Amino acid sequence: MTQAEIVFHNTLSGKKETFVPANPEHVSIYVCGPTVYSFVHIGNGRPAVVFDVLTRLLRTRYPKVSYVSNITDIDDKINAAAASNGEDIKTLADRYSRAYQEDVAALGVRPPDVVPKATHHIAEIIDMIETLIEKDHAYASEGHVLFHVPSDPEYGSLSKRSLEDMIDGARVEVAGYKKDPKDFVLWKPSTEDQPGWDSPWGRGRPGWHIECSAMVKKHLGDTIDIHGGGSDLTFPHHENEAAQSRCANDDSGYVRYWLHNGMLNLGTEKMSKSVGNVLTIRGLLEKHSSEVLRYALLSGQYSSSLTWSDDLLAQARASLDSLYQGLRDVADTNPLTSTDMEKLAQEEFPETVVNALCDDLNTPKALAAMHELAADMRRTTDEAAKAAARNQLLAGGWLLGLLYQNAEDYFTQGQPGDSAAPTADAIEALIAERKAARADGDYAGADRIRDELLAAGIELEDSREGTRWRKI
């Protein structure tokens, strides 16, 4: 069977392009992670989840995929937060790094192969800056080292803006130590009370963009296949990063496919720490299951913006319930979950789901395909066909990082933040009592028990095999 081609919308060309890795034996991906100075919000979870799905897809098809995603642990906001807490930046950044990794792990994100941090790569950063100076793309000035933007003829090619446009914007910082207002800092001096490292230009700290250039080079090489991140990083972060790497590396390619995820909105506005309209993953997990959050994130195509709302979560919950409801009906014979499907050969994954994902990671279409698989499974009466359909559904679930729970548990464990519900034993006892009442024809008594359970958040489902329950 011929596999569908993988197609990506490449920010660099502005078009969809067929994905052809530089080396099919070893695919490389780098994704920009967050700057950690507080708990991350659900918007930070989107790239983590999206590129997790991408690596799951790629790993079904290529023998080796190296996935690197950094955490920025040196930055002026970190400095400010640490200073106001009276702690050092490492303590603070380590604490929030761990929290970030826990939060995205809760969203079903598998850890990247490498999670590099800027402060562990100071030597590599200094090396790269020296190279840029040697090649006349950067210069030292008053303790700073600056990248000279006009020295890169391709500058602006990623974010599609001309140097004139940037002057029109007139928001670039003008400073005496800059040759050109658009020049940006590679290294900046630290005062005594600021964190810093010794360098050929005095004690200082790296600028924001250089860490990614240095860490990509170290962990993946001069040219990588895929670079991902939020669309808000396209300019200036990725433009600057690309300029540095192009100019420092002999191989001029750097990134072959740039992928940018859209922003999460809250109301009509982008969710953003500086605006203050954020919902932390941690906070959301108090009220919603992590799988519902993941479903909600996947309900929109990654490059579009997605409006986060209670209604979105309610719909995600209901949709996920329906997939699990189907699984619950076949679960008793063999309670598999999607995590049992990791090792399948690529042709064993459901074609409709795979094809949707191959089309620029069209997760809404993939979810639609999942619901169609689930409907097929429910309609089938043949047990063998039902089990086969169940396996297809779970295999699709693996690609999306969903359906990893046992269906029975999914319905009986309830959602976080549920009010205290009766224990399973108490529920079973009431179900037995109701059964006896029904056998006696005491329907009023039976209904009273059912209503009582419903009031406690327990819904009953009768079938020929007996009565089962779920938390709602």
Add this chain to the structure above:
RNA sequence: GGCUGGGUGGCAGAGUGGUUAUGCAGCGGACUGCAACUCCGUUAACGCCGGUUCGAUUCCGACCUCAGCCUCCA
């Protein structure tokens, strides 16, 4: 102002030059003691104005409008 991407049924969200997206919700029916679950059926959409076309939600142009980036940001 420049650049980028949008405006699809009650909501979310795919897609297509002429044929059912899908999910949630709604409606009718089956099942059920009644429900729930499930099944069957069903309502309903393509911002506005022109153009191309036998035919446009889908292509082209103008307009209106929304969001993002141009400063830290996933």
